[in-house]
Amino acid sequence: EVQLVESGGGLVQPGGSLRLSCVASGFTLSSYWMNWVRQAPGKGLEWVANMNKDGSGEYYVDSVKGRFTMSRDNAKSSVYLQMSNLRAEDAAVYYCARGANYAFQIWGQGTMVIVSS
Amino acid sequence: QSALTQPASVSGSPGQSITISCTGTSSDVGSYNLVSWYQQHPGKAPKLIIYEVNKRPSGVSDRFSGSKSGNTAALTISGLQAEDEATYYCFSYAGSYTNWVFGGGTKLTVL
16 A cells, blocks of 8 residues: 655744654655645645655755755655754644655645644 | 635535636646646545646546646536535646645535
8 A cells, every 4th residue: 555654743842843754655765756745723735845756856945945854765765854943833734745747646644743832 | 936826615515516716827827737636624634636637546536527728727526425525725836846836725515
């Protein structure tokens, strides 16, 4: 079964850091671009970042540039999102999603990030 | 890149058909046949239901169809069922790998 499972979310203070993980199964991670998409409580979907197949290219929404870093380890079938200097507006459910044909083909179940003192 | 524009809500009765619009610009929807649609039930992850304007992934009901005219894409759901009640989001590639944006989402209510 093709599946993505995120982990690493939780409660963090403003200015703090958190590392999200996404483990892929049922397919070869190295064959796909991967994305992070977030959804604040009661709000719509917001694309956060993506990375090409071999990890040599990464792209971010302007609001997280310089604070978030996406990475991947194809040998471990995993992608990561290192988040630092977190703000209240970063609170959201974070989804990893497999990219194909410029669409978000497969989604994980999401991991919740709460930013509060 | 500006967000794609969707109606906030639509409704329909079981068995009817509804259409949700997604309006972009000549830089995104109008330039690429790379519009996708997602269905999200409350508390669940989004699910891809249409890609490349009008293609359905395996397992998605043929009651869902997509189209595009100029800068506006559309999702049509025919034979409405109670299980279709959800929020629907559109997305369009806009010529770069960054600053991708979704539509604001449309909540479908099945009356």
